[in-house]
Amino acid sequence: MIREKVRVKSFKINGIDVTGASNQTILEVAQDNNIEIPTLCYLKGLSCVGSCRMCIVEIKGSNQLIPACTAKIKEGMEVTTDSPRIKTNREMILSMLFSERTHTCSVCVSNGNCELQNKAHELHLDHIQVPYHNARFEIDASHKNFVNDPNRCILCTRCIRVCDEIEGAHALDIMDRGIDTRIIHDMDEPWAQSLSCTSCGKCVYVCPTGALYEKDISDEEADKKRSIIMELLERKAQQ
Amino acid sequence: MKKIIIDPVTRIEGHAKITIDVDANNRISDAKIHVTQFRGFEKFCEGQIYSQMPALTARTCGICPVSHAISSIKACDILLGVTPPQAGINLRKIINLAQILQSHTLSFFHLSSPDFIYGFDAKKEDRNIFKMMQTHPQMAKDGIMLRAFGQKVIQTLGGKRIHPDGLVPGGVEQNLDTQTKNTLLLEIPNAIKIAEETLIFFKNNLAKFEKEIDSFGVFPSLFMALVDENGNLEHYDGKLKIIDSEGNVLQENISPQHYKEFIGEAVEAESYLKSPYYKPFGYPQGMYRVGALARLNIAKACGTPKADKELLAFKALNAGKPVLNSFYYHYARLIEMLYALEKIELLLKDETTMGEALHRTSKILKTQAVGCSEAPRGTLFHDYEVDTNGIIQKVNLIIATGNNNLAMNAGLKQVAQTFINAEDVSEGALNRVEALIRCFDPCLSCSTHALGIVSSNIELKDHNKNIIQIFKRN
Numbered sequence: 001m002i003r004e005k006v007r008v009k010s011f012k013i014n015g016i017d018v019t020g021a022s023n024q025t026i027l028e029v030a031q032d033n034n035i036e037i038p039t040l041c042y043l044k045g046l047s048c049v050g051s052c053r054m055c056i057v058e059i060k061g062s063n064q065l066i067p068a069c070t071a072k073i074k075e076g077m078e079v080t081t082d083s084p085r086i087k088t089n090r091e092m093i094l095s096m097l098f099s100e101r102t103h104t105c106s107v108c109v110s111n112g113n114c115e116l117q118n119k120a121h122e123l124h125l126d127h128i129q130v131p132y133h134n135a136r137f138e139i140d141a142s143h144k145n146f147v148n149d150p151n152r153c154i155l156c157t158r159c160i161r162v163c164d165e166i167e168g169a170h171a172l173d174i175m176d177r178g179i180d181t182r183i184i185h186d187m188d189e190p191w192a193q194s195l196s197c198t199s200c201g202k203c204v205y206v207c208p209t210g211a212l213y214e215k216d217i218s219d220e221e222a223d224k225k226r227s228i229i230m231e232l233l234e235r236k237a238q239q
Numbered sequence: 240m241k242k243i244i245i246d247p248v249t250r251i252e253g254h255a256k257i258t259i260d261v262d263a264n265n266r267i268s269d270a271k272i273h274v275t276q277f278r279g280f281e282k283f284c285e286g287q288i289y290s291q292m293p294a295l296t297a298r299t300c301g302i303c304p305v306s307h308a309i310s311s312i313k314a315c316d317i318l319l320g321v322t323p324p325q326a327g328i329n330l331r332k333i334i335n336l337a338q339i340l341q342s343h344t345l346s347f348f349h350l351s352s353p354d355f356i357y358g359f360d361a362k363k364e365d366r367n368i369f370k371m372m373q374t375h376p377q378m379a380k381d382g383i384m385l386r387a388f389g390q391k392v393i394q395t396l397g398g399k400r401i402h403p404d405g406l407v408p409g410g411v412e413q414n415l416d417t418q419t420k421n422t423l424l425l426e427i428p429n430a431i432k433i434a435e436e437t438l439i440f441f442k443n444n445l446a447k448f449e450k451e452i453d454s455f456g457v458f459p460s461l462f463m464a465l466v467d468e469n470g471n472l473e474h475y476d477g478k479l480k481i482i483d484s485e486g487n488v489l490q491e492n493i494s495p496q497h498y499k500e501f502i503g504e505a506v507e508a509e510s511y512l513k514s515p516y517y518k519p520f521g522y523p524q525g526m527y528r529v530g531a532l533a534r535l536n537i538a539k540a541c542g543t544p545k546a547d548k549e550l551l552a553f554k555a556l557n558a559g560k561p562v563l564n565s566f567y568y569h570y571a572r573l574i575e576m577l578y579a580l581e582k583i584e585l586l587l588k589d590e591t592t593m594g595e596a597l598h599r600t601s602k603i604l605k606t607q608a609v610g611c612s613e614a615p616r617g618t619l620f621h622d623y624e625v626d627t628n629g630i631i632q633k634v635n636l637i638i639a640t641g642n643n644n645l646a647m648n649a650g651l652k653q654v655a656q657t658f659i660n661a662e663d664v665s666e667g668a669l670n671r672v673e674a675l676i677r678c679f680d681p682c683l684s685c686s687t688h689a690l691g692i693v694s695s696n697i698e699l700k701d702h703n704k705n706i707i708q709i710f711k712r713n
Contacts, residue, residue: 136286216600
């Protein structure tokens with residue numbers, strides 16, 4: 001296999017001169033330089049899909065807003081991570097995520113421990129700008145340990161990626177399109193009947209919201225399991 | 240030839256309208272409370288997972304969320320076939336009693352006491368807690384302090400002041416530690432002192448309200464409440480007991496699981512509030528009352544010394560027979576406040592309260608369960624049906640206030656006939672109509688699941704049902 005030669009590239013983020021390897025993304029270089037870019041579907045150690053669009057940035061010379069998690073760096077580019085336009089767009093993206101499903105924090109298992117909720121706090125989003133869709137999806141509680149509540153899913157696909165890339169089972173995938181899109185097991189079978197699911201729980205502990213959760217578990221136990229999986233991902237990222 | 244409408248009924252929890260029908264001879268022919276809005280918890284809970292029900296149904300109410308959570312977790316306990324550890328049961332009992340204390344305090348001090356201090360005919364701008372703060376600052380402070388104590392207990396043991404999330408199937412999330420216990424115990428003597436002083440204030444003022452006592456919903460009815468194995472006052476667990484107005488026992492030792500065999504639910508055209516009735520007597524003859532008055536009428540004793548002493552005096556009001564005057568709901572609530580404080584103290588000092596408070600399990604063993612407890616306003620039922628995965632298929636809620644619906648209507652008619660002169664409707668008379676409703680301390684948004692924008696009305700209708708006058712409060 002012929003590997004592409006990795007070169008060092010210099011460019012600017014928010015007017016600051018930075019350098020990175022040519023196979024790095026804007027997000028990775030920004031993180032190396034302690035420049036904060038909000039993310040949601042991104043998880044270190046997993047492939048990047050740019051599905052949530054929270055990490056959008058402006059690049060001088062382009063009219064488009066580019067997701068920093070998938071955009072590779074280029075020599076001499078000038079990146080802006082925060083501007084009124086970016087802020088407005090991020091707020092709209094977050095509003096649409098909230099409106100698409102039923103995110104009632106007060107009765108959610110992840111209340112106080114939810115990345116979507118935290119993002120709303122960070123962006124000072126106290127109400128949403130689009131009407132609620134009030135979709136109703138069937139909850140899958142068939143698995144003895146885990147629950148899949150698509151009503152809280154933001155379709156970040158972390159669960160699909162971790163199952164495929166870390167566990168190697170690829171028990172999960174995505175079905176349907178648009179607002180009907182949902183995460184399924186195997187060929188849309190109830191979770192308990194999935195032959196490929198190994199019940200490892202990795203999908204549950206990378207879920208940023210309360211869409212996937214474990215039944216009958218204390219916060220301490222859940223934290224411990226989450227930290228083990230995050231450690232695995234960290235090691236994968238270093239490979 | 241008139242119809243009087245009071246809209247909204249003030250100083251109650253929730254929204255309602257009262258209509259009073261006047262016949263061709265200017266006599267009051269009927270009076271009714273209408274709850275005109277709907278919230279639909281029974282419907283939208285379908286499809287949810289059982290474990291979410293305590294948090295969801297607690298949102299029924301901001302005043303008594305603990306009661307809903309308690310009934311809900313008890314139903315979930317049965318679905319899971321789990322018995323919480325004794326510490327969990329004791330902590331649930333303490334939180335439930337704290338809830339009863341704070342709710343009764345709200346009803347007495349914040350909503351009803353202005354009537355007792357200034358009289359029912361006082362100017363309407365004076366009949367509120369703000370005026371009370373000016374003229375009776377200590378009493379207002381006492382009321383606020385007592386409610387704050389109840390809320391503090393809920394927050395400390397349940398995690399949050401309103402909608403506590405520590406109440407979970409299998410027990411209580413947080414164990415009790417010695418420091419927390421001691422902090423709460425320190426505040427109890429002062430709280431008991433306030434409760435006792437309030438009882439004295441109320442009893443000293445009873446002579447002023449003889450006419451109201453004799454006409455505020457005084458009628459024979461059945462009474463229903465939970466009692467413990469000795470027939471004593473019980474709010475958390477126990478068996479249902481139903482007595483008639485003479486004190487004869489109609490039913491006892493009924494497991495709440497079988498409530499449907501004894502309680503029917505009627506629906507009236509002009510209200511979203513259900514009208515439950517005692518099945519053997521039919522509708523509407525099977526009218527019964529629940530809440531503090533019913534509990535004290537049914538209970539043989541409270542089980543705590545100070546409250547038992549007060550209970551003796553209470554039972555003497557009708558020579559040992561059930562007290563039928565709805566006005567005495569206030570009295571009964573004050574005795575229960577004292578009981579709640581004494582019982583919280585006993586439970587906190589109980590060594591078994593200090594252990595592990597939670598058994599965790601998530602395997603569904605039963606697909607139908609009824610959770611029942613005594614809420615501040617009466618017996619509360621949460622009836623769930625789930626599939627084998629724990630997904631809710633059907634929900635039936637009988638909210639405490641709903642049980643009193645028929646009795647509230649009967650009381651309204653009596654008050655309207657006693658005090659309302661259809662030719663000249665006075666403000667004092669209207670206030671008495673509302674005060675009757677306040678006796679029952681209804682929580683309407685809770686019981687009807689009403690999403691309120693406008694509060695309640697009093698309507699005056701003629702015999703052809705034409706509205707002559709509407710009294711609206713803005």
